[in-house]
Every structure is written in structure tokens, then in C-alpha cells.
Amino acid sequence: MLDQERQITGPRSSLHGIPILVKDNTATNDKMQTTAGSLALIGARVVRDAHVVDLLRQAGAIILGKASLSEWSNFRSTNKSREGWSARGGPV
Numbered sequence: 001m002l003d004q005e006r007q008i009t010g011p012r013s014s015l016h017g018i019p020i021l022v023k024d025n026t027a028t029n030d031k032m033q034t035t036a037g038s039l040a041l042i043g044a045r046v047v048r049d050a051h052v053v054d055l056l057r058q059a060g061a062i063i064l065g066k067a068s069l070s071e072w073s074n075f076r077s078t079n080k081s082r083e084g085w086s087a088r089g090g091p092v
Contacts, residue, residue, distance in 0.1 A: 002060055016060030024066040024088070025073055026050050032063075037071040037086035068092045 002017050011017075022028065025036040027046040035041035048054075053063060070084030070092055084092040 002062065006060075012058070012060035015056065018061050019064040020056055020061045021065050021067045022050075022053060022056075022063060023069050023073075024086075025069060026053060026066075028053050028063055028066075030063070032066055034066075035088055036073060037069050037088050037092070039087045042088075 005012075006016055024034065027034045027048070027050040029046050029049050033042060034044070034046050049057065056063065068086050068089035071086050071088075074084055086092050
């Protein structure tokens with residue numbers, strides 16, 4: 001649909017039709033899970049897209065998938081290592 005729109009009316013922005021990955025803690029109200037890398041949030045539904053996702057979609061970007069990240073964005077970690085772990089994806 002975005003390709004047809006671009007052909008008929010031109011691009012919405014420089015992001016029109018560009019595939020984008022967002023981190024797994026960024027809410028997307030679609031079939032993708034928003035779990036912050038945690039098994040505890042599998043199956044949980046968000047009520048709306050995160051503001052940044054809404055802006056990306058309005059610009060014509062395609063949210064292709066979620067990128068893995070340390071569980072809870074490494075929020076609970078006491079070590080300062082750069083290595084992370086996700087219960088959903090393993091090493092990140």
C-alpha cells in the first residue's frame with residue numbers, strides 16, 4: 001500500500017517505505033510482542049503505539065520487527081558490563 005501511495009502521491013517523507021527495527025521495549029500495537037526481553041510480558045497487549053512508533057508510521061516507515069535487548073533494558077543490573085542477556089533471545 002505504501003508503494004502504491006508513493007507512486008500516486010509521492011513520498012510522505014524521506015522515511016516513506018523504509019523498513020525500521022525498534023527495540024523490544026518500544027510499544028507497537030500490532031501482532032509483535034512488546035516484552036522488554038522478559039518472559040513475564042509474553043502475551044501482554046499494549047493499548048497504543050509508542051509516540052515514536054506513531055510518528056514513524058505517519059512518516060511512512062515500515063516497522064519490520066523488534067530488536068533484542070538486555071532484559072528490562074539492563075535496568076536491574078548491578079554490574080557495569082556491556083554484555084547483556086534476554087530471557088527471550090539469549091545473549092544480546
